[in-house]
Amino acid sequence: MYNFEFSKPSTIAEAVAALGQEEAQALGGGQTLLPTMKQRLAQTETLVSLNGIAEMQGVCVNDAGQVCIGGATTHATVAREAAAHYPGLASLAGRIGDPAVRNRGTIGGSLGNNDPSACYPAAALGAGATILTNTREIAADDFFDGMFTTALNEGEIITEVKFPVPQASNYQKFVQPASRFALVGVFVCKFSDGVRVAVTGASADGVFRWSEAEAALSSDFSKGAVDGLSAPSGDMISDLHGTAEYRAHLVKVMTGRAAAAAS
Amino acid sequence: MPKDSGIGASSKRREDVRFLTGQGRYTDDINLLGQAYVHFLRSDVAHGVLKNVDTSAAAAMPGVVRIFTGADFEGVGGVPCGWQVTDKHGEPMQEPAHPILAQGKVRYVGDAIAAVVADSPEQARDAAEAIMLDIDELPAVVDMKAAVQDGATKVHDDLTSNLCYDWGFVEENKPAVDAAFEAAAHVTTLELVNNRLSPNPMEPRVAVGDYATGTDDSTLYTTSQNPHVIRLLMGAFVLGIPEHKLRVVAPDVGGGFGSKIFHYVEEAFVTFAAKQVKRPVKWTSSRSEAFITDAHGRDHVTKIELALDADNNFTGIRTETYANMGAYLSTFAPSIPTWLHGTLMAGNYKTPNIYVNVKAVFTNTVPVDAYRGAGRPEATFQLERVVDKAARELGVDPIELRRQNFITEFPYATPVAVEYDTGDYEGTMTKLLEMIDRDGFEARRAESAANGKLRGMGVNCYIEACGIAPSALVGQLGARAGLYESATVRVNATGGLVVMTGSHSHGQGHETSFAQVVADMIGIPEDQVEIVHGDTANTPMGMGTYGSRSIAVGGSAMVRATEKIIAKAKKIAAHLMEAAEGDIELKDGAFSVAGTDKSVAWGDVTLAAYVPHNYPLEEIEPGLEETAFYDPNNFTYPAGAYACEVEIDPDTGKVEIMSFAAADDFGNVINPMIVEGQVHGGLAQGIGQALLENVSYDENGQLLSASYMDYTMPRADDVPMFKVDHSSATPCTHNPLGVKGCGEAGAIGSPPSVVNAVVDALQRAGHTDVTHIDMPLTPARVWSAMQN
């Protein structure tokens, strides 16, 4: 790792100030960033840990019934504390990485990184979550901008994520066997006004909504509803672990399974 | 009742206490006063001409002690190859030089170009990044068959081609084999790939070089399975250091599986550099570095044909294999696809005519050498797959076809140059069938089908040649070293023993099982016996631990040394009891005179040996310490029968192992708990090969599976609880313990039954065109096979 100055502010305001310096980078749980830095594929002058900011921690339910998660909340905490309010989300969080990774990795870190195979982007996009930063609120539909790219500006921090709670939801994760990231992950949420389907792992453009499946499931929320659809086209990833054709097929299978498990 | 100590007891492992409390001493735990750190600048292109290495800017970086390049090693030897193979025309293999740091060319991604020695690891890495390289990239040689075409780019310009050797075995058999195929009633042909693997012991390699200016002594601490072999190869062939001025220490080693047999350039480098910079020099591999520097395993492309007569008797086997050597010849590399592969092609069957052809090929990839099983998994896989395919083509039961062709009389001389001393293949198959409830399979299949899953069962047999030795034989086969083993038994005055063994334990539990043997022979508690290994300074010359050889060869050496101890102790006891030596009996740690009530305790005899006040000095010397070297007259031949049941999710292609059973014949067993643990670990590696693991290069020679993000290691939820049994045992006839070795069996025997089971499931589900899928049987590959 290249060396850096380390700072650990205790408020959002201090963190924003620290990140305003030249070449400063925020550190969430570090479960992706630190391995990347160890490979010397990333470097920074100052690393600003967000792990000491009490106001970015924890899970609660607001007056609108949304599950609100502090940006520095670990996956393990979400898996534990969101379970009663939003089991589909808690279950997804409980399948990210492995237990030790879940004890460090944070929702803000994951969403900000937008790894094309990460689970949380599917949760946020599938649920139609709102991402709160130190300056604004961003709808999930406007947040993800292709792999490893988001709407976040330089120095902008994800302070909280608000998830509307659906009537039913389910996440199906078909793992890439080595990394155990999603080879294909599909998060299906059934709301009173329709179904949202978000797909991760499959596309070179990162997480996306499969609108044909959303339409089909909105009129018939069952496994069979997606049977007749052709698998999504688009820029499917082809690599060691599966061809584009295989991934597209898995998207359909996992979507059907998610609908079946949720309904 | 199971025994509670000695031979045959599941004694708990004494080494566990230090490992479980964080007190193990692995090589990376060693930090010498004033040590510097080396970072190797490695090629990131597979093939290129190294035009210039400019270290001037890097040399001025903070903390840099010295930067070495290939030029520093021009007068230094290269890493030698320990085995020479003679080709089918009687010519020696082509053998390129393997320099410590690249000279003139880089030949694989990972080839070391320069080495920066600095005060800290990060400073060394910083400076390595500042080295300016000028490399003219050349086309990468990756595909083996293309590599041996006329006009192919050459990995080594000074060789005539990329063909290391074209080996025919047994060349004289070929006409008879061809005739058998002419006369066959049925021929089954199978083309397959034995996938390239990365051994991945959990401890990455580490090497620490130290040099004492006052005495001119060099010491190397290294993660090795065989410190004496490293001392011999590095001292004699690379650095020119006589063995008495070179000490090699392999302390606690975190697994090897073959990959820590070989002498690597990093070991020679740190030993050389420590003397140059007059400071200890340490190298610790990262896992990423391990993927591009640790020797890989397997990587064969094979066509096998099986000829049968009208009664389904096997009449001939003919194979053609391309075996990848990588860019250089690693220590044992040429022997793996030849003597450890061709000699096993008879398997468990009495096939009279066998011909094996192997073309070993240089490519711009990491060197390929032994990985757990080493040649024998490749032989077993192709044979057991083609037999299964033949049974399907002929519409006969695959187990019955095997049984019909089993070798049943021993000793049995195969047409591929080895003689099986003993075995009972029917016995292990019968045991296997008791373990797997074959009759209940249909019901289980129906239950799987009701859950939307496809179930299949696969069975296979295996034979392996273990206890890798006899020196005379391996010498004829091209080994450049002997393969005996050694032990010194030192009895202390108060009766405790230290056994110094040339074998090395890196997970096998020798400190426990070896002590069981000696304690049992003398009749004293196991805790009176200490096993010392891993340091050339205090152990006799030994060839190390690999090839399931430690108990069969090293254990036998220890038995021979202990027999000498007992013989001498009996002389002392006879003197003490004023009896005839021939009347002395040793039982339960006491010597007695046959037919009398006279006895003397073990401790009294050992004390007399060191306090020889009343001692037959005119007949024997004081002291009680003996050394034995043991060189057997044959390999050992463990064998067995394995069965696997799988479920396939037809929507995703994902294969799940539902059960796995292994019935092995290891001969006598010293510690059943340890033996079963060895089988479990081997099975997981074999299942890993069959379903998960694959080293993958692209056409430019870039390694695609370069970390655990892309190389799939078996995890706990990838494997089931295993059913293992070793009760069907035919003791080895030629070593004193009757043992055969168990370290590699699981990895050798398991891949075919997994693949057989998957093909069985698909066939039963109507995918009758799927007769083979190449390993690893990933979900994507299985799904793809089902689409055709």
Next chain:
Amino acid sequence: MTQVSMTVNGRAVSGDVEGRTLLSEFLREGQRMTGTHVGCDTSQCGACVVHVNGEAVKSCTALALDLEGAEVKTIEGMANADGSLGVIQQAFQDHHGLQCGFCTPGMVMSAAALLKDNPKPSEQEVREYLEGNICRCTGYHNIVKAIMAASGQDVSAIAAE
């Protein structure tokens, strides 16, 4: 260099570290506690797992400075007060849950974290929990068995196979 202080196995320790110093480096090099091992550089093998404030964490993927004031427990702190093996350690020895010993520290620490949350895990739960701990020697059979035995469950049926 910045000073960092934490409690390791009940003992207050401190040392000067760089920003980039990992917890695993602080333990192994700074404190000369080499029981915690490093087997990969992508946060997957789990040989480096320790407990931070009671939770399993990969010490190769946490910065020492980010853990100022933390309570850290390592394999060196898992034995009983009298030096005898703790329950999980003893089960690993009894059931041959280790071979080369390299992954073992992480396995024991993960097992302890699992049993704290789930005192009687099923075989499947143990296997799933160990997703982040790779062992190359044992095939996991005896690790799973040892952890279930450490939880007080009868593993004789497994032993009979």
